[in-house]
Amino acid sequence: MKSLNEKKQIQLAEEEVKKYASIVESDPNRLRYHLMPPVGLMNDPNGLIYWKGAYHVFYQWMPFQTTHGAKFWGHYTSRDFVHWERQAPALAPSEWFDRNGCYSGSAVDNDGVLTLFYTGNVKDDDGTRHTYQCMAVSSDGVRFEKKGVVVHLPDGYTAHFRDPKVWKHENKWYMVIGAQSEQLDGKAVLFRSDDLMHWEHIGAIAGGEDGNFGYMWECPDVFRLSGKDVLIVCPQGLQPEGMHYQNVYQAGYFVGQLNYETGQYVHGTFTELDRGFEFYAPQTMVDEHGRRVMIAWMGVPDQDEDQHPTIAYRWVHALTLPRELVLIGDKLYQRPIEQLQLLRSDEVHHPNVFLQKEVRQFDGVKGKTVELLLKQIDGKGVFSIHIQNNVSFSYDFEQKVATLERESFARNGMKEKRQCLLSQLHTIHMFIDTSSIEIFLNDGEEVFTARFFTKEENEHISFQTNAEASFHLSKWKLC
Known part of the structure; x- marks a missing residue:
């Protein structure tokens, strides 16, 4: 009692x-x-x-x-x-x-x-x-x-x-x-x-x-x-x-x-x-x-x-x-965990993507609650993913460095970053949930977790390379 x-x-x-x-x-x-x-x-x-x-x-x-x-x-x-x-x-x-x-x-x-x-x-x-x-x-x-x-x-x-x-x-x-x-x-x-x-x-x-x-x-x-x-x-x-x-x-x-x-x-x-x-x-x-x-x-x-x-x-x-x-x-x-797939809807696929010194958005790839899966990644230079003009993930194929960068919510929007060495990058599995992001690299070899805060109406997701990058892209809306 x-x-x-x-x-x-x-x-x-x-x-x-x-x-x-x-x-x-x-x-x-x-x-x-x-x-x-x-x-x-x-x-x-x-x-x-x-x-x-x-x-x-x-x-x-x-x-x-x-x-x-x-x-x-x-x-x-x-x-x-x-x-x-x-x-x-x-x-x-x-x-x-x-x-x-x-x-x-x-x-x-x-x-x-x-x-x-x-x-x-x-x-x-x-x-x-x-x-x-x-x-x-x-x-x-x-x-x-x-x-x-x-x-x-x-x-x-x-x-x-x-x-x-x-x-x-x-x-x-x-x-x-x-x-x-x-x-x-x-x-x-x-x-x-x-x-x-x-x-x-x-x-x-x-x-x-x-x-x-x-x-x-x-x-x-x-x-x-x-x-x-x-x-x-x-x-x-x-x-x-x-x-x-x-x-x-x-x-x-x-x-x-x-x-x-x-x-x-x-x-x-x-x-x-x-x-x-x-x-x-x-x-x-x-x-x-x-x-x-x-x-x-x-x-x-x-x-x-x-x-x-x-x-x-x-x-x-x-x-x-x-x-x-x-x-x-x-x-x-x-x-x-696999059960998270129960949350998926609005599935979108863009196979055989090739980028060359450009920034690109893809039809149906945006939102506040999103799961992204990039497979068979290859490239040169620096490849990056930008989310809602606030947070970005990048990989430098030459330096072998993965970077998560965001606008600080505590320091007037100042850019801040976390990094790790990664000998190669072949898979990015990303979960975005209004004000959080969790990124699983190479089937979980490395993980980045962060909170971020942006304008409510901003749902943009873009992909960029200063050289070239190729991958298969899948996206789901979650819940």
């Missing part, structure tokens, strides 16, 4: 949704096929799980303002990963162990009981932070009962100790937590349990020393894929290196082998998951078909968050499209 205080908090949140629904929905930048908050601020996806025939996506939610604060767990469900239904909030800050926020976490199926793990955030009047790893359960997937604290802060770490991801391996439960050591190094810390209530601290499986790979790690996720153990994590405090680490905080992964008995994780180098402007706090799950699927927050903490035009309509941020993960060698490929 929920406490009276939690029931009251949820009631107030639902009243906020009703109060501002018309304002939120009037925003021309509202997305059409991505998950967004009904009002207020959305950040990390939480508790991704396929449970009893439905997909559950929870998320960090501040319903009362478009800035961070005492977070709720918002909740969406779906039967197909495409059409979503909003549920009542699953968790609200209400108890001594989570009164300043039900922070990020995960979900597991414990013998038919949907079980959530999350970080309870507590701040004293003098600013001192306390952190607790907590559990909540549900028999119907809608109403949740908090069970309290299951992991207290171990020695050697600051109170920046959060985001528990729980999974089962060989009949034992494991939990990995993002942490900051007392030496101010980012760490991923492993625990083990037989019953989900009592946890053994195994120790840090990965992390820097002397702050040389971030002063804090957030949102860890461990899973097995193609015979290897992948650790996804979000380091804070990395300095830019050439084209790498250009956002305020990063999201990426290691690939290796985890010894579950000793906690030793032998792994390779860190690789960024996304090359764009807005991508953070990814979490994965296994879907009904056994695929490893990832969803992330289409945002980055402390990066121009207060400048989004949507704030005027009392909402901010969204989640990325669900992406299937495939490990090829030690490289994670990300591919938009």
Whole structure:
């Protein structure tokens, strides 16, 4: 049973949704096929799980303002990963162990009981932070009962100790937590349990020393894929290196082998998951078909968050499209899940396109909610795609550089860009959704994710080369 205080908090949140629904929905930048908050601020996806025939996506939610604060767990469900239904909030800050926020976490199926793990955030009047790893359960997937604290802060770490991801391996439960050591190094810390209530601290499986790979790690996720153990994590405090680490905080992964008995994780180098402007706090799950699927927050903490035009309509941020993960060698490929094809209509094809030192638009290739697929790409010089006179993607065939450029919504339209090296380009798969873009290159070898804001009536898409380019072009309107 929920406490009276939690029931009251949820009631107030639902009243906020009703109060501002018309304002939120009037925003021309509202997305059409991505998950967004009904009002207020959305950040990390939480508790991704396929449970009893439905997909559950929870998320960090501040319903009362478009800035961070005492977070709720918002909740969406779906039967197909495409059409979503909003549920009542699953968790609200209400108890001594989570009164300043039900922070990020995960979900597991414990013998038919949907079980959530999350970080309870507590701040004293003098600013001192306390952190607790907590559990909540549900028999119907809608109403949740908090069970309290299951992991207290171990020695050697600051109170920046959060985001528990729980999974089962060989009949034992494991939990990995993002942490900051007392030496101010980012760490991923492993625990083990037989019953989900009592946890053994195994120790840090990965992390820097002397702050040389971030002063804090957030949102860890461990899973097995193609015979290897992948650790996804979000380091804070990395300095830019050439084209790498250009956002305020990063999201990426290691690939290796985890010894579950000793906690030793032998792994390779860190690789960024996304090359764009807005991508953070990814979490994965296994879907009904056994695929490893990832969803992330289409945002980055402390990066121009207060400048989004949507704030005027009392909402901010969204989640990325669900992406299937495939490990090829030690490289994670990300591919938009096949179910997104359910959204397609108004199909247009332009086969055997050849451009030579020109800018061209194609009949039927425009819109605010568009899927573009370019295959068998070849060319010389620089080839680019321009969207709504705001954002462009280009590839330099000689320099082997892919670039996403946009007009900054935080710096008076100044041009800003993100780049990566790409040895060849043969496929571009692009999803445009009113004010977001996700670009998958070479069947997911590299991905760029970004928000952009332009005039409502602008639907132009053009293709340009300063030398020559050839490709097959397909376009669909989505939803």
